[in-house]
Amino acid sequence: MKTRTLLLLALACGTAIMLAGAVLLFQLATGDDPAEAVPVGVAAEVGDVTITVTRSAESDGVLTVNADVDAPAGTDPSTGFRLIASGRALDPASVECSTECTVTFATAAADGSSRVLFYTRGDEQVRWVLGE
DSSP, X not given: OOHHHHHHHHHHHHHXXXXXXXXXXXXXXXXXXXXXXXXXXXXXXXXXXXXXXXXXXXXXXEEEEEEEEEOOTXXXXXXXXXXXXXXXXXXXXXXXXXXXXXXXXXXXXXXXSOEEEEEEETXXXXXXXXXX
């Protein structure tokens, strides 16, 4: 292959990389800001479920969250809970749901007091700040 051909290919690759970077910067600049956290006691709609976190309490390395859940018949509202505790993602240790869900998380390994609860249904998500 000739040197001229290699230089033109390198120029084309460099241009493609710069164009991709410009598109990424545009997407970052015009992206939506994350939604505000829902206050405890306020109902939130997530997909086909309406959920209200009514209270949370942490004792001896266990965080217990109570939430009222209104879900269509035949759906399992117990899936979708997740906690970020001082930078660590935690799955529930247990979830018991009927019309109210009681969700427990083992937080003994999490340093600090930052607690953010997430509930996800499909591609929708809502969050509550439980401790800072």
